[in-house]
Amino acid sequence: IHWPAPMKKGPVGFKAENLVQPNLASTWRAMESLYDSGKARAIGVSNFSSKKLGDLLEVARVPPVFNQVECHPLWRQDKLRDLCKSKGIFTFGFS
Structure with a gap:
């Protein structure tokens, strides 16, 4: 799952009212x-x-193997990386 915030179909733009509850x-x-x-x-x-x-x-029967997130020296995501590590989920960072 690439992005956990689906949007309405069509050329509606990235506005809060166009987000759909996933x-x-x-x-x-x-x-x-x-x-x-x-x-x-x-x-x-x-x-x-x-x-x-x-x-x-x-709800997962099969847990995710990885979570790809923005992660760099200015945004280390320590809490998220610790959670992933504790659950056996690899963190794959991009900047």
């Missing part, structure tokens, strides 16, 4: 079925905060 549980179940079928060797997430990752872990 259904992470059903989306993750679809990802798990890809993993179970062998179509994906690993599944992960990107741009998930500690809160979003915690919500996902409550």
Whole structure:
């Protein structure tokens, strides 16, 4: 899952009123079925905060292998990286 904040379809722009409440549980179940079928060797997430990752872990049968997030010397993401490490999730940083 690349971005945990889906938006309405169409050329609506990036405004708060265009955000749609995500259904992470059903989306993750679809990802798990890809993993179970062998179509994906690993599944992960990107741009998930500690809160979003915690919500996902409550419903995940297959936990994400990684969380790709912005991470650099000015934004170390210590709390998030600690959570990922404690759950066996790799943090893949970009700047």
